[in-house]
Amino acid sequence: MAAGLVISAPASGVGKTTLTLALARAWRNRGLNVQCFKSGPDYIDPAFHAAATGRASVNVDSWAMDGAAIMHLVSRGADADVVLAEGSMGLFDGVAARGVSGSGATADIAQMLGWPVVLVIDPSGQAQTAAAIAAGLRDYRAGVRVAGVVLNRVASPRHEDLVRRALSDAGIAVFGALPRHAEISLPKRHLGLVQAEEQAEIGKLIDEAARFVAEHVDLDAVLRSAAGWSPQPAANGLNVAPPGQRIALARDAAFSFVYPHMLEAWRAAGAEILPFSPLADEAPDASADVCWLPGGYPELHAGKIAAHARFRSGLRGFADTRPVHGECGGYMVLGAALTDADGVRHEMAGLLGLETSFAKRRMHLGYRLAELAAPMPGHRVGARLRGHEFHYSTILAQPDTPLAVVHDATGAVIAETGSRRGHATGTFFHLIAEDR
Template sequence: MSARALIIGASRSGSGKTSVTIGLLRAFQRRGIKVRGIKTGPDYIDPGFHEAATQLPGLNLDSWAMAPDLLRHLALEHAVDADLVLIESAMGLFDGIPSEPNRSGAASDLARLFELPVLLVLDVSGQSQTAAAVACGFMHYDPAVKIAACILNRAGSERHRKLSGDAIEAIGLPVVGTVLRDPLLSLPERHLGLVQASEHPQMHAHIDRLADVMEQSLDLDAIYAAAMPFAMPGGSLEKALPPPGQRIALAEDAAFTFLYPHLKRQWQAMGAELVPFSPLAGEAPPAECDICWLPGGYPELHAGKLAASESFKAGLKTFSETKPVHGECGGYMVLGETLEDAEGVTHAMTGLLSHATSFAKRKMNLGYRRATLQAACGLGQPGDTVRGHEFHYASVVSAGHDEPVATIEDGAGREIGPSGGRRGHVSGSFFHAIARD
């Protein structure tokens, strides 16, 4: 029997989707339902919370970066041994970029592609009957996207719940529960979004608290009944990013945490072996590996320790003399000469590339990117195009003298220019790869 699935959407970021989703995942798991989470868009953080809630790996699905056949393959693979899949929307349900049909990056693309209904989370704080006008807009905005039911979130009182809920049900949209306003349900945040699940103090106690609230506040039977079976043809891995080597030395610790779950899974399914090592523990990439991959993360929070890790830096340099090393975002920062932290202290990095970065001089860079490779590297061969994104506040304060690893354009096809650097076997950029173009 196919897994049932439901998309959890909202009108905007900050509506409480993540807390509702995490609480529902744990609540359904408590019932003995094998439930898994998916997050739409380029988000590393929430899949970790989904995994913490279910003890099953999370997944990202991004309709701009991933071709429809790849989306189908990954979704079906994720759902094959599940009873229920909850797909959490990034931002608002219809928020994406102008693009070809169903390639906008919005969660609504997946609702159309997979023919799945939407459970709408409405933050009703500061309004009452007006919430029905918002819900009505969702119901009629796109006939191909079915809004199955809604949850009222952050209601202030029983009277508030009744005014909002009665108005919404009067337009024909079922209300499957109300979550009252409670600041303790919010997840902590920092500069790249939410604190990661592995860093959350008393994480499981918090998830259990969310599940308790969802069990008390929502009609779980009605929510489960609103989900629909996946009814779509199988996809393919044709547009998947191939593994960069047979044995991949993967930096993995508190400074290097941002690697998409689907990449790990794909690379292993394609026969690659991932060999983790910890730069913060002074470890170097194992010499028997074919390539070293430094993913993104929070190196600016650990710059002093990385700078002092001579064994890591020396071992990485030795490795790079004969084998490829590639760094994404935070990994790219560590490959440079120096990294200035938020307090303005400059730390010596590995110096395998000649640029310098700063987190003190902050400027947000955010958006989809299409990269055309200028040289062979961990992402592919010269001329290959790869889809991904950038999301960072750090800036390059000295460009150095290395050749660019790629040229990039934004999601709408507008040219941005050269990206990153390459020297010898070493390459890197702020670009996070998701899939082949």
């Protein structure tokens, strides 16, 4: 039987990912089999989880996925000793209008699975108030149980003592307290953490985090607080169709944002994935029947992409006869041009008329529900697709026929409709699942 826990916090940036990785590696070092998940649409953290545990991690999302899909995904943890679900943002942070099975909040997953929550609390600039915050989270919603807290970035032994006493008075267990430790800080960029595959020293960093946390946190007490959990293997509850039988998938540092559950669902349906690297000036495999360009960081590599004639001509030739789809960064590369943060305009593939600029930065963030006005690879006209958008580009031109009517999580229609022209389609949102 596995032991299930949710790692959450009052807010982003408190240390959830670091604690999750450290606990996972520390327990793995003890010989336990650890499975991680990520609550919410973060597509970067699962790769860190895999580096820490040696097991693939996937996203579970209560706004975009129904209960059957979530249970199907978490059932992979049935053979583990410990299962950790890392939350996103604060414990109860989600959208106002419920989605398929919830608001997208980490609390939805904790309640659905019956797993206790370990809170990461950063008491910087406060003392007893940290206990009030923890108590408020504990009492906010029936059905969500807080097992205890780990304090992060405590300033001194006296500071730690003040916070511990207040938490004890509130009846909240303290599993440990972590002093500031710069050596385990994960590097960041504008869309979140620098990806695990880009960090050559990620294994050493996780090892140091595990050593540090094991020194300051009662690992046995945390493990005892977990809920026993023994799911039945679930039938395939994912509603994700592959875009083709043989999928040419752009995959490198510029095209790296792919939800792991999407690739798994494609393979489970019998599709073959044929990776290629635009940054290595590679064209999509000629034997593929569809090409998919995921998001990533094309804005950091725009000059190289523009200079790679073999990739661009190969992509255009592919699109003469077969579908090509781009998500977010991939959509931008399918467009006419991308202006980088320095104001330099770079020609892209030109399969769509989209022009975007990072010189005029504006954050686009949130869930998206799109109703297709035309088919796109794997999905029919009228399909309702749930996804998530996160980028800083500004649209300078989006002249092609809209691909979909797109709403945000409040139901408001947004301008990022996606585009279609010939065999090319693109969206700013990253697909998570199709409504049944």
